[in-house]
């Protein structure tokens with residue numbers, strides 16, 4: 626897939642996102658694998674209100690990239706997940722969650738849950 630225009634965006638698409646139960650488990654596993662130092666550094670970053678709790682402001686990237694939820698992987702590519710920097714990449718179809726919904730990451734699940 627061609628590259629996405631994410632660099633320098635500072636996580637503008639990384640707001641509260643829906644997660645499934647399985648995705649939540651995957652994220653918990655990923656966080657447990659982090660060193661206490663890395664976890665604390667990520668957890669204590671100052672973020673804009675509404676920015677995802679896992680967004681790494683310092684390094685301008687997702688802090689849990691390999692365990693990010695499916696909606697984050699789908700962003701840019703669907704009609705209901707358009708990126709204003711690359712609207713032409715969106716397909717005609719809408720994205721829908723295919724697994725069992727658990728809640729909203731950053732709202733229903735915060736750092737104290739991981």
Ligand code: SF4
Pocket residue numbers: 636638639640642677678679680681686687688689690693694697
């Ligand atoms: S999990 Fe990662 S990609 Fe998804 S909203 Fe949070 S920081 Fe962004």
